Amino acid sequence: MLKGGCFCGHVRYEAHGEPFHPTVCHCADCRRIVGAPMVAWFSVARGDYRLISGEPARFASSPGVERSFCPRCGTSLTYCAENYPGEIDIALATLDDPEALPPADNTQTGGRLSWAFEIHTLPYRATQPG
Numbered sequence: 001m002l003k004g005g006c007f008c009g010h011v012r013y014e015a016h017g018e019p020f021h022p023t024v025c026h027c028a029d030c031r032r033i034v035g036a037p038m039v040a041w042f043s044v045a046r047g048d049y050r051l052i053s054g055e056p057a058r059f060a061s062s063p064g065v066e067r068s069f070c071p072r073c074g075t076s077l078t079y080c081a082e083n084y085p086g087e088i089d090i091a092l093a094t095l096d097d098p099e100a101l102p103p104a105d106n107t108q109t110g111g112r113l114s115w116a117f118e119i120h121t122l123p124y125r126a127t128q129p130g
């Protein structure tokens with residue numbers, strides 16, 4: 001069983017069952033909504049996602065798609081599409097242990113930023129500049 005939550009701790013969840021399709025999404029919607037160049041997700045059966053505390057805010061990011069986020073700190077949490085009624089996508093980096101579920105592929109790559117696949121070639125610095 002996987003556990004996670006938002007940055008501030010208001011929303012906590014558990015993901016039961018077998019997680020599937022851990023992926024990195026490069027679509028423009030994820031980018032704008034999360035404010036990151038790409039967003040890692042994984043999926044579970046919708047009934048296997050359980051809120052333990054807090055109540056996320058929800059909005060339709062496109063017709064038939066509902067996303068949730070923490071109303072206090074803004075952390076993006078989930079993605080649900082009418083076209084996939086049996087599953088819910090959970091923002092992978094909200095897991096308490098994001099190392100537990102490495103992404104297996106990249107998706108929506110038509111929307112990727114030109115530099116997004118070159119990040120690993122940039123210099124690595126252990127601290128922030130300045």
Ligand SMILES: [Zn+2]
Nearest residue numbers: 006008070073
């Ligand atoms: Zn929060």
Ligand SMILES: [Zn+2]
Nearest residue numbers: 025026027030
């Ligand atoms: Zn996306």
